[in-house]
Amino acid sequence: MSETTAAAPRVEVRAITKSFELGHGQSRPVINKVDFSAQQGEFLAIIGPSGCGKSTLFNIMAGLEKPRDGEILVDGRPVTGEREHFAYMPQKDLLFPWRTILQNTALGLEVRGGSKKTARASAASLFPAFGLSGFENSHPFELSGGMRQRAALLRTVVQARDVLLLDEPFGALDSLTRTDMQAWLQDVWSHNSWTAVLITHDIREAIYLADRVVVLSPRPASVRLNLPIDLPRPRQLSMMASARFAHYELQLLETLHRPGNPVPDGIG
Amino acid sequence: MIVLALLATWQGAVAAGGVKPTVLPSPQRIVEQGWLARGIIWANTVPTLQETFLGFAVSLTLAWVLAVAIDFSPWLRRALMPLLVASQTIPIIAIAPLMIIWFGFGLMPKIMVIALVTFFPVTVGLIDGFNLTDRDAGNLLRSMGANRWKQFVYVRLPSALPSFFTALRIGIAYAVTGAIFAEYIGAREGLGIYMATMKNSFRTDLVLAAVAVTAFLSVGLFLLTYAAERLIIPWHSKERRNRHV
Numbered sequence A: 001m002s003e004t005t006a007a008a009p010r011v012e013v014r015a016i017t018k019s020f021e022l023g024h025g026q027s028r029p030v031i032n033k034v035d036f037s038a039q040q041g042e043f044l045a046i047i048g049p050s051g052c053g054k055s056t057l058f059n060i061m062a063g064l065e066k067p068r069d070g071e072i073l074v075d076g077r078p079v080t081g082e083r084e085h086f087a088y089m090p091q092k093d094l095l096f097p098w099r100t101i102l103q104n105t106a107l108g109l110e111v112r113g114g115s116k117k118t119a120r121a122s123a124a125s126l127f128p129a130f131g132l133s134g135f136e137n138s139h140p141f142e143l144s145g146g147m148r149q150r151a152a153l154l155r156t157v158v159q160a161r162d163v164l165l166l167d168e169p170f171g172a173l174d175s176l177t178r179t180d181m182q183a184w185l186q187d188v189w190s191h192n193s194w195t196a197v198l199i200t201h202d203i204r205e206a207i208y209l210a211d212r213v214v215v216l217s218p219r220p221a222s223v224r225l226n227l228p229i230d231l232p233r234p235r236q237l238s239m240m241a242s243a244r245f246a247h248y249e250l251q252l253l254e255t256l257h258r259p260g261n262p263v264p265d266g267i268g
Numbered sequence B: 001m002i003v004l005a006l007l008a009t010w011q012g013a014v015a016a017g018g019v020k021p022t023v024l025p026s027p028q029r030i031v032e033q034g035w036l037a038r039g040i041i042w043a044n045t046v047p048t049l050q051e052t053f054l055g056f057a058v059s060l061t062l063a064w065v066l067a068v069a070i071d072f073s074p075w076l077r078r079a080l081m082p083l084l085v086a087s088q089t090i091p092i093i094a095i096a097p098l099m100i101i102w103f104g105f106g107l108m109p110k111i112m113v114i115a116l117v118t119f120f121p122v123t124v125g126l127i128d129g130f131n132l133t134d135r136d137a138g139n140l141l142r143s144m145g146a147n148r149w150k151q152f153v154y155v156r157l158p159s160a161l162p163s164f165f166t167a168l169r170i171g172i173a174y175a176v177t178g179a180i181f182a183e184y185i186g187a188r189e190g191l192g193i194y195m196a197t198m199k200n201s202f203r204t205d206l207v208l209a210a211v212a213v214t215a216f217l218s219v220g221l222f223l224l225t226y227a228a229e230r231l232i233i234p235w236h237s238k239e240r241r242n243r244h245v
C-alpha cells in the first residue's frame, strides 16, 4: 500500500491548489499543493480543522470546482474536471422529501439515463445489506438519522463509480448511533472492494476505519502527515482500547493541533 | 362561530335601530331576497367563474413560462425583473376602463385585468421557489452527471412547488376580486355588473347577497388549492407534520 507499488494508484491528487476570488482583487487561498493517493480498495481518511478546505477538495475531485493548479488522476489518467469517476456523498444527506427512499437511492442511476426500472432494481438489491429492507416506499422524514445516512451512502455506492467521496457521513449523528454506523460501515466495507476517501473531524473514526490518514493544516490546507494505519482487519471496536490505537491517536492529535502557518486572508 | 356572532349582532342592531333596508339591510333580508333572486344571481355567477378560470389560466401559463425562462437565464432575469415590478405599479383602476374602450365588453379585458393582478405574485413565488433549492442539492446532481435541465426537473422544480402553492392561494383570491372589478367597470353579465346595477336601483340587499356569493366563491377556490396541493405534493404536508412532532 505504499507509493512504490508499480501500478498507478486508483486515485491520485497531485499538487492541487485552489483559491476563491472574493472580488475587489482579493482572493482567499483555500488549498495549497495538496498531494495524496489511494490504491484500489484502499480506505483513506482525511482530517483537518473546520473550514480548512476539505469539502472544497472533494468538490474539485468530483469535477464541480476547477482547481487553480494541479491535477486529479484515476488509474494514472488525468481526469480533472470530469464528473463520471467519483461518487459523492455530501455533508448533508440531501434525501429529497418528494422521493421515496428507493427513488432517492436510485437517483444517481436515473440521472445518468437508462431505465428507471433497472436503476431501482439495482438500488433495491442493496437494501438488505444497508439495513433498509422494508423502507423502500417510506419517505426520508420517516427515517432515523442513522438510516438516512445509510440511504445516502447507498445512493452513493450504487452508482458504481471508481472512487467514493464521503464528506463527514456521520457528523450529524449522536455518538451512540455514530459508533454503530462506524462498525456497520467497516463491516460492509470488508465485503466490498470500494476505494474510498472519507472526510471526518473524528480522529478515532479515522483510525478505526481507514488504511491511511491524511492530516491537513488549517486553511490554506496542505498535507501535514500521511499516516498508514497498521491495524488488522476486520477492525473490532475493542481495538480502540489497544496501545497502538492510542499511539496513532496521540500522533494525529499532536499533528492536528501543532501551531501552524495559516496564510492570512486578503481580507484579514 | 365568530361569523355567526357577528351576523347575530348585525341582525339585532338593524332590528332595534329601525335602519332603512336600502341603507343597511338585515342579514335575514339579504338571505331572503338573495334566495328569491337566486336564478339571476346564479346566471351572473357562471360568467364570473368562467372569467376567473380563464384569466387565471392565462396568468398561470404566463407565470410558469416567465419563471422558468428566468430560472434558466440570468440575463433574462436582469432584463425582465424590472418589467415585472413595473407591471405592478400600473394602477388597475385607471387602466381597466381603458381596456373596456380598447377591447369592448367581452371576455378580453376581464382576462387581462385578472392576469395583470395575479401573474406577479405567482411568478415571484415561483422564481423564489426555484431559488430556494439547496445549493448542495444542485452540486449533488451535478456530481451525478446531471445537466442544467435535469437539475431543474429533479430538484429545482419539486423544491419550488410548495412556494408555488402558497403563491397560487394569493393569486386565486386576487383573481376573483379582479374579475368582479373588471365587470364592475363594464360588462354584459357577471356578478360585478350585477352589483353595479343593483346598487344603482338601491337594492343594497341584493348587492350584499352578491358579495356573499363572491366570498363563498373565493373561499371555495381557496380550499380547492389545498386539495390540489394535497394531490400534487402529498409529501409536503406529511413532511411538515413530521417536522413538528
Ligand SMILES: Nc1ncnc2c1ncn2[C@@H]1O[C@H](COP(=O)(O)OP(=O)(O)OP(=O)(O)O)[C@@H](O)[C@H]1O
Binding pocket: A020, A021, A028, A030, A048, A049, A050, A051, A052, A053, A054, A055, A056, A057, A091, A219
Ligand atoms: N464559493 C466560495 N467562495 C468563497 N469562499 C469559499 C467558497 N466556498 C468555500 N469557501 C471558503 O473556503 C474555506 C473552506 O471551505 P470548505 O467548505 O472546503 O471547508 P471544510 O474543510 O469542508 O469545512 P467543514 O469542516 O466545516 O466542513 C472556508 O473558509 C470557506 O469560507
Ligand SMILES: [Mg+2]
Binding pocket: A054, A055, A056, A091, A167
Ligand atoms: Mg466541509
